[in-house]
Amino acid sequence: MRKFLMVAVLLAATGCQQQGSSGSAGGAGPTPQTDEQKTFYTLGATLGRQIQVFDMSPEEIEFVKAGLTAQLTGKESAVDMQAYGPKLQELARTRSTARAEKEKEKSKKFLEEAAKEEGATRTESGLIYKSLTEGSGESPSPSDVVKVNYRGTLTDGKEFDSSYKRNEPAQFPLNGVIKCWTEGVQKMKVGGKAKLVCPSDLAYGDRGTPGIPGGSALIFEVELLEIQKAEPPPAMPEMPAPGGAAPGQAAPQGQPAKK
The missing domain is CATH 1.10.10 (Arc Repressor Mutant, subunit A)
Incomplete structure:
Protein backbone atom coordinates (compact mmCIF):
# COMPACT_ATOMS: atom_id res chain seq x y z
CA MET A 1 0.00 0.00 0.00
CA SER A 21 1.40 24.86 -17.57
CA SER A 22 -0.21 26.40 -20.63
CA GLY A 23 3.05 26.22 -22.56
CA SER A 24 3.56 22.46 -22.35
CA ALA A 25 3.40 20.46 -25.55
CA GLY A 26 1.00 17.54 -25.92
CA GLY A 27 0.18 17.46 -22.18
CA PRO A 86 -9.10 -2.87 -0.77
CA LYS A 87 -9.95 -3.31 -4.45
CA LEU A 88 -6.57 -1.91 -5.52
CA GLN A 89 -4.63 -5.13 -5.00
CA GLU A 90 -7.12 -7.25 -6.94
CA LEU A 91 -7.20 -4.74 -9.79
CA ALA A 92 -3.40 -4.74 -9.87
CA ARG A 93 -3.33 -8.54 -10.10
CA THR A 94 -5.96 -8.65 -12.84
CA ARG A 95 -4.31 -5.96 -14.95
CA SER A 96 -0.84 -7.43 -14.38
CA THR A 97 -1.91 -10.89 -15.57
CA ALA A 98 -3.66 -9.53 -18.65
CA ARG A 99 -0.72 -7.35 -19.60
CA ALA A 100 1.79 -10.17 -19.12
CA GLU A 101 -0.20 -12.40 -21.46
CA LYS A 102 -0.24 -9.66 -24.10
CA GLU A 103 3.51 -9.13 -23.74
CA LYS A 104 4.25 -12.85 -24.09
CA GLU A 105 2.09 -13.06 -27.18
CA LYS A 106 3.92 -10.07 -28.70
CA SER A 107 7.28 -11.66 -27.86
CA LYS A 108 6.61 -14.97 -29.66
CA LYS A 109 7.43 -13.72 -33.14
CA PHE A 110 10.46 -11.80 -31.92
CA LEU A 111 11.88 -14.89 -30.22
CA GLU A 112 11.32 -17.02 -33.32
CA GLU A 113 13.12 -14.49 -35.52
CA ALA A 114 15.99 -14.14 -33.03
CA ALA A 115 16.51 -17.92 -33.01
CA LYS A 116 16.88 -17.88 -36.80
CA GLU A 117 19.71 -15.33 -36.80
CA GLU A 118 23.00 -16.60 -38.17
CA GLY A 119 25.16 -17.92 -35.33
CA ALA A 120 22.30 -18.03 -32.83
CA THR A 121 21.44 -21.16 -30.87
CA ARG A 122 18.38 -21.87 -28.77
CA THR A 123 19.02 -23.95 -25.66
CA GLU A 124 16.66 -26.42 -24.04
CA SER A 125 15.55 -23.76 -21.53
CA GLY A 126 14.55 -21.36 -24.33
CA LEU A 127 17.55 -19.02 -24.04
CA ILE A 128 18.76 -17.74 -27.42
CA TYR A 129 22.54 -17.29 -27.36
CA LYS A 130 24.68 -15.64 -30.01
CA SER A 131 28.40 -15.00 -29.69
CA LEU A 132 29.39 -11.58 -31.00
CA THR A 133 33.09 -11.71 -30.12
CA GLU A 134 34.82 -14.89 -29.02
CA GLY A 135 36.85 -14.59 -25.82
CA SER A 136 40.10 -16.37 -25.09
CA GLY A 137 40.01 -16.66 -21.32
CA GLU A 138 38.20 -18.97 -18.90
CA SER A 139 34.48 -19.56 -18.65
CA PRO A 140 32.77 -18.91 -15.31
CA SER A 141 30.92 -21.39 -13.14
CA PRO A 142 27.64 -20.51 -11.39
CA SER A 143 29.37 -19.88 -8.06
CA ASP A 144 31.89 -17.41 -9.53
CA VAL A 145 31.67 -13.64 -9.29
CA VAL A 146 31.78 -12.04 -12.74
CA LYS A 147 32.59 -8.52 -13.86
CA VAL A 148 30.70 -7.43 -16.98
CA ASN A 149 29.63 -4.54 -19.14
CA TYR A 150 26.14 -4.86 -20.57
CA ARG A 151 23.20 -3.19 -22.22
CA GLY A 152 19.59 -4.37 -21.81
CA THR A 153 16.68 -3.58 -24.13
CA LEU A 154 13.06 -4.54 -24.63
CA THR A 155 11.92 -6.11 -27.91
CA ASP A 156 10.97 -2.65 -29.24
CA GLY A 157 14.56 -1.48 -28.78
CA LYS A 158 13.91 0.62 -25.69
CA GLU A 159 16.93 0.53 -23.40
CA PHE A 160 16.14 -0.08 -19.73
CA ASP A 161 19.64 -0.51 -18.31
CA SER A 162 23.26 -0.01 -19.34
CA SER A 163 26.52 -0.26 -17.44
CA TYR A 164 28.14 1.59 -20.34
CA LYS A 165 26.04 4.67 -19.62
CA ARG A 166 26.97 4.50 -15.95
CA ASN A 167 30.60 4.14 -17.02
CA GLU A 168 30.95 1.42 -14.41
CA PRO A 169 31.03 -2.35 -15.03
CA ALA A 170 28.72 -4.50 -12.93
CA GLN A 171 29.96 -7.22 -10.60
CA PHE A 172 27.86 -10.01 -9.10
CA PRO A 173 27.76 -13.74 -8.29
CA LEU A 174 26.53 -15.54 -11.38
CA ASN A 175 24.04 -17.65 -9.42
CA GLY A 176 22.45 -14.50 -7.96
CA VAL A 177 20.95 -13.08 -11.16
CA ILE A 178 18.14 -13.98 -13.58
CA LYS A 179 18.26 -17.49 -15.04
CA CYS A 180 19.03 -16.20 -18.52
CA TRP A 181 22.27 -14.64 -17.27
CA THR A 182 23.27 -17.58 -15.12
CA GLU A 183 23.01 -19.90 -18.11
CA GLY A 184 24.18 -17.56 -20.85
CA VAL A 185 27.26 -16.03 -19.23
CA GLN A 186 28.59 -19.52 -18.44
CA LYS A 187 28.86 -20.05 -22.19
CA MET A 188 31.18 -17.06 -22.54
CA LYS A 189 34.93 -16.71 -22.09
CA VAL A 190 36.74 -13.72 -20.62
CA GLY A 191 37.22 -11.09 -23.30
CA GLY A 192 34.13 -12.25 -25.22
CA LYS A 193 30.88 -10.51 -26.01
CA ALA A 194 27.52 -12.18 -26.56
CA LYS A 195 23.87 -11.47 -27.19
CA LEU A 196 21.39 -13.11 -24.83
CA VAL A 197 17.71 -13.14 -25.82
CA CYS A 198 15.69 -14.10 -22.77
CA PRO A 199 12.08 -15.35 -22.74
CA SER A 200 10.14 -13.86 -19.84
CA ASP A 201 10.27 -17.06 -17.78
CA LEU A 202 14.08 -16.79 -17.77
CA ALA A 203 13.95 -13.09 -16.91
CA TYR A 204 11.40 -11.33 -14.67
CA GLY A 205 8.39 -13.54 -15.38
CA ASP A 206 4.79 -12.35 -15.30
CA ARG A 207 5.42 -9.89 -12.48
CA GLY A 208 8.09 -7.86 -14.26
CA THR A 209 10.08 -5.20 -12.44
CA PRO A 210 10.06 -1.38 -12.55
CA GLY A 211 10.73 -0.36 -16.16
CA ILE A 212 10.13 -3.90 -17.47
CA PRO A 213 6.51 -5.02 -17.99
CA GLY A 214 5.56 -8.52 -16.87
CA GLY A 215 5.82 -11.12 -19.63
CA SER A 216 8.54 -9.21 -21.49
CA ALA A 217 11.28 -10.92 -23.46
CA LEU A 218 14.60 -9.14 -22.92
CA ILE A 219 17.74 -8.68 -25.01
CA PHE A 220 21.16 -8.24 -23.44
CA GLU A 221 24.53 -7.56 -24.98
CA VAL A 222 27.07 -8.75 -22.42
CA GLU A 223 30.85 -8.33 -22.35
CA LEU A 224 32.65 -10.61 -19.90
CA LEU A 225 35.58 -8.69 -18.43
CA GLU A 226 36.76 -10.76 -15.48
CA ILE A 227 36.05 -13.80 -13.33
CA GLN A 228 36.69 -14.05 -9.62
CA LYS A 229 36.79 -17.73 -8.77
CA ALA A 230 34.80 -18.70 -5.73
CA GLU A 231 37.04 -19.49 -2.76
CA PRO A 232 36.46 -22.94 -1.25
CA PRO A 233 35.09 -22.68 2.29
CA PRO A 234 37.72 -23.12 5.02
CA ALA A 235 37.95 -26.58 6.54
CA MET A 236 36.06 -26.91 9.78
CA PRO A 237 38.37 -27.69 12.71
CA GLU A 238 37.73 -30.97 14.47
CA MET A 239 35.72 -30.48 17.63
CA PRO A 240 37.13 -31.89 20.90
CA ALA A 241 35.40 -34.88 22.38
CA PRO A 242 32.93 -34.25 25.23
CA GLY A 243 34.69 -33.44 28.45
CA GLY A 244 37.63 -31.77 26.74
CA ALA A 245 39.41 -34.82 25.27
CA ALA A 246 41.21 -34.19 22.00
CA PRO A 247 39.90 -35.96 18.89
CA GLY A 248 40.85 -39.63 19.00
CA GLN A 249 41.54 -39.60 22.74
CA ALA A 250 39.39 -41.24 25.37
CA ALA A 251 36.92 -38.99 27.10
CA PRO A 252 37.07 -38.63 30.90
CA GLN A 253 35.22 -41.26 32.88
CA GLY A 254 31.49 -40.76 32.81
CA GLN A 255 31.52 -38.95 29.38
CA PRO A 256 30.59 -40.65 26.08
CA ALA A 257 33.49 -41.12 23.69
CA LYS A 258 33.40 -39.44 20.30
CA LYS A 259 32.19 -41.81 17.60
Whole structure:
Protein backbone atom coordinates (compact mmCIF):
# COMPACT_ATOMS: atom_id res chain seq x y z
CA MET A 1 0.00 0.00 0.00
CA ARG A 2 2.92 2.35 0.65
CA LYS A 3 3.83 2.01 -3.02
CA PHE A 4 0.38 3.21 -4.06
CA LEU A 5 0.59 6.20 -1.73
CA MET A 6 3.90 7.23 -3.24
CA VAL A 7 2.41 6.92 -6.70
CA ALA A 8 -0.47 9.08 -5.56
CA VAL A 9 1.90 11.93 -4.82
CA LEU A 10 3.43 11.54 -8.25
CA LEU A 11 0.22 11.61 -10.23
CA ALA A 12 -1.35 14.39 -8.23
CA ALA A 13 1.70 16.54 -8.76
CA THR A 14 1.69 15.66 -12.44
CA GLY A 15 -1.95 16.63 -12.74
CA CYS A 16 -1.36 19.99 -11.06
CA GLN A 17 1.68 20.66 -13.25
CA GLN A 18 -0.23 19.97 -16.42
CA GLN A 19 -3.14 22.21 -15.40
CA GLY A 20 -0.80 25.04 -14.49
CA SER A 21 1.40 24.86 -17.57
CA SER A 22 -0.21 26.40 -20.63
CA GLY A 23 3.05 26.22 -22.56
CA SER A 24 3.56 22.46 -22.35
CA ALA A 25 3.40 20.46 -25.55
CA GLY A 26 1.00 17.54 -25.92
CA GLY A 27 0.18 17.46 -22.18
CA ALA A 28 3.69 16.32 -21.36
CA GLY A 29 4.04 18.88 -18.55
CA PRO A 30 6.68 21.55 -18.04
CA THR A 31 10.33 20.96 -18.78
CA PRO A 32 12.36 20.97 -15.54
CA GLN A 33 14.99 23.70 -15.38
CA THR A 34 16.44 23.92 -11.87
CA ASP A 35 18.21 21.12 -9.98
CA GLU A 36 15.24 20.84 -7.63
CA GLN A 37 12.77 20.59 -10.51
CA LYS A 38 14.94 17.94 -12.15
CA THR A 39 15.06 16.00 -8.88
CA PHE A 40 11.27 16.07 -8.63
CA TYR A 41 11.05 15.00 -12.26
CA THR A 42 13.31 12.04 -11.48
CA LEU A 43 11.05 11.18 -8.54
CA GLY A 44 8.08 11.21 -10.88
CA ALA A 45 9.79 9.04 -13.48
CA THR A 46 10.87 6.54 -10.83
CA LEU A 47 7.43 6.27 -9.28
CA GLY A 48 5.77 6.17 -12.68
CA ARG A 49 7.43 2.84 -13.35
CA GLN A 50 5.65 1.37 -10.36
CA ILE A 51 2.16 1.85 -11.82
CA GLN A 52 2.80 0.14 -15.13
CA VAL A 53 1.17 -2.88 -13.55
CA PHE A 54 -2.25 -1.17 -13.92
CA ASP A 55 -1.84 -0.70 -17.70
CA MET A 56 -4.14 2.32 -17.58
CA SER A 57 -5.84 4.06 -20.47
CA PRO A 58 -5.59 7.88 -20.74
CA GLU A 59 -9.15 8.14 -19.42
CA GLU A 60 -8.33 5.99 -16.39
CA ILE A 61 -5.25 8.11 -15.65
CA GLU A 62 -7.50 11.17 -15.51
CA PHE A 63 -9.68 9.51 -12.84
CA VAL A 64 -6.54 8.71 -10.86
CA LYS A 65 -5.35 12.30 -11.12
CA ALA A 66 -8.74 13.59 -9.97
CA GLY A 67 -8.72 11.44 -6.85
CA LEU A 68 -5.13 12.26 -6.01
CA THR A 69 -5.55 15.98 -6.50
CA ALA A 70 -8.61 15.93 -4.24
CA GLN A 71 -6.67 14.10 -1.55
CA LEU A 72 -3.67 16.44 -1.64
CA THR A 73 -5.73 19.63 -1.78
CA GLY A 74 -8.04 18.61 1.05
CA LYS A 75 -11.18 18.24 -1.03
CA GLU A 76 -13.85 15.72 -0.14
CA SER A 77 -13.39 12.33 -1.78
CA ALA A 78 -15.89 11.44 -4.50
CA VAL A 79 -15.85 7.75 -3.50
CA ASP A 80 -15.90 5.70 -0.32
CA MET A 81 -12.18 5.08 0.33
CA GLN A 82 -12.89 2.31 2.86
CA ALA A 83 -14.95 0.39 0.30
CA TYR A 84 -12.72 0.84 -2.73
CA GLY A 85 -9.26 0.94 -1.19
CA PRO A 86 -9.10 -2.87 -0.77
CA LYS A 87 -9.95 -3.31 -4.45
CA LEU A 88 -6.57 -1.91 -5.52
CA GLN A 89 -4.63 -5.13 -5.00
CA GLU A 90 -7.12 -7.25 -6.94
CA LEU A 91 -7.20 -4.74 -9.79
CA ALA A 92 -3.40 -4.74 -9.87
CA ARG A 93 -3.33 -8.54 -10.10
CA THR A 94 -5.96 -8.65 -12.84
CA ARG A 95 -4.31 -5.96 -14.95
CA SER A 96 -0.84 -7.43 -14.38
CA THR A 97 -1.91 -10.89 -15.57
CA ALA A 98 -3.66 -9.53 -18.65
CA ARG A 99 -0.72 -7.35 -19.60
CA ALA A 100 1.79 -10.17 -19.12
CA GLU A 101 -0.20 -12.40 -21.46
CA LYS A 102 -0.24 -9.66 -24.10
CA GLU A 103 3.51 -9.13 -23.74
CA LYS A 104 4.25 -12.85 -24.09
CA GLU A 105 2.09 -13.06 -27.18
CA LYS A 106 3.92 -10.07 -28.70
CA SER A 107 7.28 -11.66 -27.86
CA LYS A 108 6.61 -14.97 -29.66
CA LYS A 109 7.43 -13.72 -33.14
CA PHE A 110 10.46 -11.80 -31.92
CA LEU A 111 11.88 -14.89 -30.22
CA GLU A 112 11.32 -17.02 -33.32
CA GLU A 113 13.12 -14.49 -35.52
CA ALA A 114 15.99 -14.14 -33.03
CA ALA A 115 16.51 -17.92 -33.01
CA LYS A 116 16.88 -17.88 -36.80
CA GLU A 117 19.71 -15.33 -36.80
CA GLU A 118 23.00 -16.60 -38.17
CA GLY A 119 25.16 -17.92 -35.33
CA ALA A 120 22.30 -18.03 -32.83
CA THR A 121 21.44 -21.16 -30.87
CA ARG A 122 18.38 -21.87 -28.77
CA THR A 123 19.02 -23.95 -25.66
CA GLU A 124 16.66 -26.42 -24.04
CA SER A 125 15.55 -23.76 -21.53
CA GLY A 126 14.55 -21.36 -24.33
CA LEU A 127 17.55 -19.02 -24.04
CA ILE A 128 18.76 -17.74 -27.42
CA TYR A 129 22.54 -17.29 -27.36
CA LYS A 130 24.68 -15.64 -30.01
CA SER A 131 28.40 -15.00 -29.69
CA LEU A 132 29.39 -11.58 -31.00
CA THR A 133 33.09 -11.71 -30.12
CA GLU A 134 34.82 -14.89 -29.02
CA GLY A 135 36.85 -14.59 -25.82
CA SER A 136 40.10 -16.37 -25.09
CA GLY A 137 40.01 -16.66 -21.32
CA GLU A 138 38.20 -18.97 -18.90
CA SER A 139 34.48 -19.56 -18.65
CA PRO A 140 32.77 -18.91 -15.31
CA SER A 141 30.92 -21.39 -13.14
CA PRO A 142 27.64 -20.51 -11.39
CA SER A 143 29.37 -19.88 -8.06
CA ASP A 144 31.89 -17.41 -9.53
CA VAL A 145 31.67 -13.64 -9.29
CA VAL A 146 31.78 -12.04 -12.74
CA LYS A 147 32.59 -8.52 -13.86
CA VAL A 148 30.70 -7.43 -16.98
CA ASN A 149 29.63 -4.54 -19.14
CA TYR A 150 26.14 -4.86 -20.57
CA ARG A 151 23.20 -3.19 -22.22
CA GLY A 152 19.59 -4.37 -21.81
CA THR A 153 16.68 -3.58 -24.13
CA LEU A 154 13.06 -4.54 -24.63
CA THR A 155 11.92 -6.11 -27.91
CA ASP A 156 10.97 -2.65 -29.24
CA GLY A 157 14.56 -1.48 -28.78
CA LYS A 158 13.91 0.62 -25.69
CA GLU A 159 16.93 0.53 -23.40
CA PHE A 160 16.14 -0.08 -19.73
CA ASP A 161 19.64 -0.51 -18.31
CA SER A 162 23.26 -0.01 -19.34
CA SER A 163 26.52 -0.26 -17.44
CA TYR A 164 28.14 1.59 -20.34
CA LYS A 165 26.04 4.67 -19.62
CA ARG A 166 26.97 4.50 -15.95
CA ASN A 167 30.60 4.14 -17.02
CA GLU A 168 30.95 1.42 -14.41
CA PRO A 169 31.03 -2.35 -15.03
CA ALA A 170 28.72 -4.50 -12.93
CA GLN A 171 29.96 -7.22 -10.60
CA PHE A 172 27.86 -10.01 -9.10
CA PRO A 173 27.76 -13.74 -8.29
CA LEU A 174 26.53 -15.54 -11.38
CA ASN A 175 24.04 -17.65 -9.42
CA GLY A 176 22.45 -14.50 -7.96
CA VAL A 177 20.95 -13.08 -11.16
CA ILE A 178 18.14 -13.98 -13.58
CA LYS A 179 18.26 -17.49 -15.04
CA CYS A 180 19.03 -16.20 -18.52
CA TRP A 181 22.27 -14.64 -17.27
CA THR A 182 23.27 -17.58 -15.12
CA GLU A 183 23.01 -19.90 -18.11
CA GLY A 184 24.18 -17.56 -20.85
CA VAL A 185 27.26 -16.03 -19.23
CA GLN A 186 28.59 -19.52 -18.44
CA LYS A 187 28.86 -20.05 -22.19
CA MET A 188 31.18 -17.06 -22.54
CA LYS A 189 34.93 -16.71 -22.09
CA VAL A 190 36.74 -13.72 -20.62
CA GLY A 191 37.22 -11.09 -23.30
CA GLY A 192 34.13 -12.25 -25.22
CA LYS A 193 30.88 -10.51 -26.01
CA ALA A 194 27.52 -12.18 -26.56
CA LYS A 195 23.87 -11.47 -27.19
CA LEU A 196 21.39 -13.11 -24.83
CA VAL A 197 17.71 -13.14 -25.82
CA CYS A 198 15.69 -14.10 -22.77
CA PRO A 199 12.08 -15.35 -22.74
CA SER A 200 10.14 -13.86 -19.84
CA ASP A 201 10.27 -17.06 -17.78
CA LEU A 202 14.08 -16.79 -17.77
CA ALA A 203 13.95 -13.09 -16.91
CA TYR A 204 11.40 -11.33 -14.67
CA GLY A 205 8.39 -13.54 -15.38
CA ASP A 206 4.79 -12.35 -15.30
CA ARG A 207 5.42 -9.89 -12.48
CA GLY A 208 8.09 -7.86 -14.26
CA THR A 209 10.08 -5.20 -12.44
CA PRO A 210 10.06 -1.38 -12.55
CA GLY A 211 10.73 -0.36 -16.16
CA ILE A 212 10.13 -3.90 -17.47
CA PRO A 213 6.51 -5.02 -17.99
CA GLY A 214 5.56 -8.52 -16.87
CA GLY A 215 5.82 -11.12 -19.63
CA SER A 216 8.54 -9.21 -21.49
CA ALA A 217 11.28 -10.92 -23.46
CA LEU A 218 14.60 -9.14 -22.92
CA ILE A 219 17.74 -8.68 -25.01
CA PHE A 220 21.16 -8.24 -23.44
CA GLU A 221 24.53 -7.56 -24.98
CA VAL A 222 27.07 -8.75 -22.42
CA GLU A 223 30.85 -8.33 -22.35
CA LEU A 224 32.65 -10.61 -19.90
CA LEU A 225 35.58 -8.69 -18.43
CA GLU A 226 36.76 -10.76 -15.48
CA ILE A 227 36.05 -13.80 -13.33
CA GLN A 228 36.69 -14.05 -9.62
CA LYS A 229 36.79 -17.73 -8.77
CA ALA A 230 34.80 -18.70 -5.73
CA GLU A 231 37.04 -19.49 -2.76
CA PRO A 232 36.46 -22.94 -1.25
CA PRO A 233 35.09 -22.68 2.29
CA PRO A 234 37.72 -23.12 5.02
CA ALA A 235 37.95 -26.58 6.54
CA MET A 236 36.06 -26.91 9.78
CA PRO A 237 38.37 -27.69 12.71
CA GLU A 238 37.73 -30.97 14.47
CA MET A 239 35.72 -30.48 17.63
CA PRO A 240 37.13 -31.89 20.90
CA ALA A 241 35.40 -34.88 22.38
CA PRO A 242 32.93 -34.25 25.23
CA GLY A 243 34.69 -33.44 28.45
CA GLY A 244 37.63 -31.77 26.74
CA ALA A 245 39.41 -34.82 25.27
CA ALA A 246 41.21 -34.19 22.00
CA PRO A 247 39.90 -35.96 18.89
CA GLY A 248 40.85 -39.63 19.00
CA GLN A 249 41.54 -39.60 22.74
CA ALA A 250 39.39 -41.24 25.37
CA ALA A 251 36.92 -38.99 27.10
CA PRO A 252 37.07 -38.63 30.90
CA GLN A 253 35.22 -41.26 32.88
CA GLY A 254 31.49 -40.76 32.81
CA GLN A 255 31.52 -38.95 29.38
CA PRO A 256 30.59 -40.65 26.08
CA ALA A 257 33.49 -41.12 23.69
CA LYS A 258 33.40 -39.44 20.30
CA LYS A 259 32.19 -41.81 17.60
